[in-house]
Amino acid sequence: MLQNKNILLCITGSIACYKSVDLYRKLKKEGANVKIAVSASAAKFISPYIFESFGEEVFEDDAFKSPLSHIALSKFADIILIAPATYNTINKLAAGIADTLITLTAAAAPDKPKILVPAMNPNMYANKILKENLEKLCAFNFSVVSPETGNAACGDYGEGKFPEIDDIIFGVKSVFKKKTLKGKKVLVTAGATREYLDPVRFMSNGSSGKMGIGIANAAVQAGAEVTLIALNIGDRIKYINRHIKIINRTDFSGLKEVLLSEFKKTDILFMAAAVSDYGFKEKSPVKIKKSGNKGAGGTLQIELMQNEDLLKAVSKIKKIGQIVFGFAAETDSAIENGRKKLAEKSLDYIFVNDVSKDIIGGDENEGFLINKSGEIKSFKRENKESLAEKLIDEIN
C-alpha cells in the first residue's frame, strides 16, 4: 500500500528520536519514497549522518541556508509524518506558528494528510493544553497515532511512550484507505475452537486466526469500529491493531454465547473462525487415566456429539441491513460446496478456501468469493493481510 508513496518523515526532539531510524527503514521496506527533515533539537539526539549513510538527503532546520526547502518538501509529500512529535511542536502547529523547517512545511501543506506521533513524559501528554490542541489539529488534516502506556525515559509511568513501529505503519497506511466502513460496527471471529475431553486434552484444528486478524485490521483501516472474538490465537494477538476490542474465548459454547450477544450490536459479521463441528458427549472433570485399559493396542471409545451451526443460529436473529460473511474450508468441489453453504446458512457472502493447498495455518490464502446473487470472483494466492483488504473492499 505504501509502494511509491512520498512520505516526509519529520523528526522532532524527543528521547524517542532514535526509534525513527527503525521507522524510516520500515517505510523503505514497504516501498515508500522517504525524505527526512530533522529539527535542531532532534539533530542533538540523533545524527543526521545515520540517514545520510542510507543514501538519504536530510533536511536540517536552517531556513536561511535553503529558504525554499519547506515549499519543496510540502510539494513532495503525500503524507507528512511527524514522529516523534514533541509537546512543543504539536502546540506550535495548533497555534499556527511556523518558525522551524518542520512547522513551516506543515503550514505550507494545509491539504496534505499529516500524522502526529506524540512521544513525551506522561504528565506532559496528559496536559489539557496538549489534548485540546491535538483535537484542534484533527479538524485540520492531522491525525494522531497515540502513544503507548509504559515507563518513560525519566522513569514516570503512564501514556506517552513512542508506539510500536507497526502501529505507526498501520496509521500511515490507514491514511491511504477510503473510510468506506466509517460508522459501521464490525464483528470478526478468528482462530479455532477447542473442545475439551478432560482438563488436559482437547480436540481442535490448525486454523491460526491470521485471516480473521487480517479482516479485523483491514476493517479498522476502512474506518469501522471492530470487535474480534479470538479463539486460541496464541501470540498472534500482537498482530491485532490496538483499536480493536478483543474478546477471548476457548470453546464452542463460549464462542456461541458471546457471538449471539455481540451480533445484535453488529452491522457486518465476518465468521472466519474454524468452529468445531463436534464436541465430546461427556467431558471428564478430572484427567482420564490410561490405567484400566488393556495396555498398548487397547482402545478407548469416546462419543462425539454434533455442535449447532452458529451461522444458522445467527441467521435466525439477523435483521434487515445486517451483513453476514462466512468462510468455507473445502478440499474438493469448492464452488459447489460454497454455494450450498451460502444458501443453507443464509449468508450475504462466502469466501471459499481450497484447504487442500496448504492454506490452513499458513500466511497465504486463495479462493473464491461468492455473493448472494451467485456472482463469483476468484482471488489468486497472496498474503492473508492483503487478501483481507480486498475482501473488505468487496463489501463496500
Ligand code: CTP
Ligand atoms: N461454522 C459455524 N458453526 C459451526 C461450524 C462452522 O458457524 N458449527 C461456520 C464457520 O465459521 C464458517 C462456515 O460456517 O464461516 C463454514 O464452515 P466450514 O467448516 O467450511 O463448514 P461446515 O458448515 O462446518 O461444514 P463441513 O465441515 O461439513 O464442510
